[in-house]
Amino acid sequence: MLCPQSNNESSAPSPAVWSESGETIMSNNKLRVEKIGGTTMSRFGEVLQNVILKDKNDIYNRIYVVSAYAGITNELLEHKKTGQPGIYQTFVQNKAYEPAMLNLQHKLCKLNHSFQDIGLDIDKADEFICDRIAFSVNILKSMDNVLGSGYVNKTEVLLAARELLASIGEMHSAFNSANILQNLGYNATFVDLSGWQDRKERTIDERIKYTFENLDPAKTICVATGYTKGTEGIMREFDRGYSEVTFSKIAVQLKAAEAVIHKEYHLCSGDPLIMGEENVHPVCNTNFDVADQLADVGMEAIHPKASKPLEIAGIAIRVMNAFDPSHSGTLMTKDYICPISKTEVITGSQNVTCVEIHDTKMVGEVGFDLRIMKVLEKHRVSYINKATNANTIDIVIYDKDCSDSLLGDLRQQFERVTAQEVAIVCAIGSNIAKPGILAKATKALADANINILTVSQTSRQTNMQFTVHRDHFVLAQRALHEALCSNDPESC
Ligand SMILES: Nc1ncnc2c1ncn2[C@@H]1O[C@H](COP(=O)(O)OP(=O)(O)O)[C@@H](O)[C@H]1O
Ligand SMILES: N[C@@H](CC(=O)OP(=O)(O)O)C(=O)O
Known part of the structure; x- marks a missing residue:
């Protein structure tokens, strides 16, 4: 893999100082x-060598x-991509969650054993996780009883069970990682933000502040x-993906340099x-x-709800490959614009549906689109892409959001509504404002015999999006990459 090492050192802010109230008032x-x-x-053995030590x-x-x-x-909980049910779903469906928890305990203890060679104290690690699982089973049982009584709001209790699990x-x-470091002779601290057996109500930010108030990261490696x-x-x-939210909130509160x-x-x-x-190339x-x-198309280099606070706080994000430690990774900053106009990334998703709304009354009717948006809002559906002409609006949404009830509601109001499973492919860059770049992209797709269903680009010119038949998902990305990205890996 080509590794262009560009100037991606981030400029570090000044040292951290805690105020009397415990707020950090200057950057660290x-x-x-x-x-x-x-x-x-x-x-984790490789993480130790490549990252922590x-x-x-x-x-x-x-x-x-x-x-x-x-x-x-x-x-x-459930499989993130396939939705296959996990213990949480078993609990929701009132099925036998206890054996499932014991199965998990067995699996976690087995995992512990795989870290013995790199320094994990198996007895302590097994005791820790078995205690916590036993206690969690007790809490789940209590929740089950309370739910059975019919006196409480089911949604709230299920949410609490989801949090606990x-x-x-x-x-x-986190416990294992701190334990391994301690056994290797390093000063390390298990920073437990799970609020285990803490009755005091705290917001996420309050818990982070309370927990880090008495810790000095200059003297101990914190594993949170x-x-x-x-x-x-x-x-x-x-x-x-909530870990990135914790990560972002800690970085913002402690005013991290990176x-x-x-x-x-x-x-x-x-x-x-x-x-x-x-x-x-990276x-x-x-x-x-x-x-x-x-x-937006599901390649979460970082959870959007985690990146926004970092962006606002002016903290740069570096995405690194833990298994290629000599490479400095991707540095994301607020104001970076690639000095030359080029496509930086090709990506996409094949789990999307194009909903076509065709209505002969659309032309010239002010606010027609608003009616469509109201239906999407009612169904809490966020769209990825929209293309429009006189009588047709195409909206690209995730397959999982394209329910019969959504289509039913649309069909009640508009002349003709159809849904087609498609793929979306994107050519993205901080500076793709170059005459001919869109022509080059469409030519690459045409040369690969791919028919473009919809196309969209805003005047900000950071993302050219093409909707294509789902069968063309892989071919389209390869064609775009070959035409737009393969020739200038050194130039960033
Ligand atoms: N441009 C890209 N660079 C790196 N990975 C990409 C890219 N486009 C798509 N991917 C895919 O994204 C996945 C990682 O995305 P991410 O949302 O972080 O997934 P996960 O939920 O598995 O952490 C990888 O498995 C990779 O196949
Ligand atoms: N383990 C959690 C939190 C998380 O962010 O995980 P990951 O970093 O592996 O996506 C999840 O799967 O949602």
Whole structure:
């Protein structure tokens, strides 16, 4: 893989100072808050070497915010991509959740054993997770009883159960990681933001402030749970991918110099799984707008609700490949504009539907679109893309949002409403305002014999989006990458 090393050093703000009320009033020019994703956490031996202990003379002033090991939150709640039910769904459906919890306990203890060689104290780790699971089962039983009584609001209790279950995965991985570091002789602290057995009501921000008030990251490596308990409910507000929200809130509160995300891939010029790793190159620099464009089609280099507060606070995000430690990763800053006009990333989604609303009364009717938007709002559906002409509006939405009731409501109001499963492919860049770049993209698709169903680009010129037949998803991305990204990997 080509690794263009551009100038992507972020400029560090000045040192942290805590006020009497505990607020940080100046930036901490040393502190880095670093999030480690679930798949990466499962290879913790490599994380130790490549990330945490990479430079043994510079290990402090780091707060690691960790996700549950790969697949664990899927088992606790439901599969993030397929929706396959986990323990939470078992609880919701009033089925036997206790054996499922014991099964999970067995799995987590087995996972513990896989970390024995890198220093995990198996007895302590097993005791920790078994205690927490036993206690969680008791809470679930109580919730079950309360639900059975019929006196309480079911939605609220189920939400609390979802919070409790979600927290188990991150308690486990954070406890283990701190324990391994301690056993290797480092001063490390398990920072438990799960609010375990804490009766006091705190918001997420209050809990973060309260927990970090008495910690000095300059003297201890902090390993924090990606889950934070708060009165607003991290699951209710953000749901899956919540570790990045904890990560972002810590970075903002402690005024970190940089917020780093360690993943199993670089943010690349194209999906390595589609283009082949050898055909893509890491993106060195980009901006938050590009990150939002990626998230809109499901490639969450960072959760949009996590990136926004960082963007507002002026904290740069660095996305790194934990398994390529010599590469400085992708630096995202607010104002970055690629000095030359070029496409930085090709991405897309094949889980989308194009809803076509055709109505001969549309032409010239002021506010026609508003009626469509009201139906979408009623069904709480956010659209990815919209294309329009005199009598037709096409709206691209995720398949999971295209329900019969949504289509039914649209059909009641408009002449002809059809839905077609499609794919969306995007050519994204902080500076793609170049005459001919759209022509080059459409030519690449035409040369690959791909018919474009809809096309859209705003005048800000950061994202050219094409809707194509779903069968063309892979071919379209390869064609666009070949035409727009393969020739100038060194130029960022
Ligand atoms: N331009 C790209 N660079 C890197 N990965 C990409 C890109 N486009 C799509 N992907 C895919 O996105 C996935 C990572 O996206 P992400 O939302 O972080 O997933 P996860 O939920 O698995 O962490 C990778 O599995 C990769 O196949
Ligand atoms: N484990 C949680 C939180 C999270 O952010 O995980 P990951 O970083 O692996 O996406 C989830 O799957 O939602």
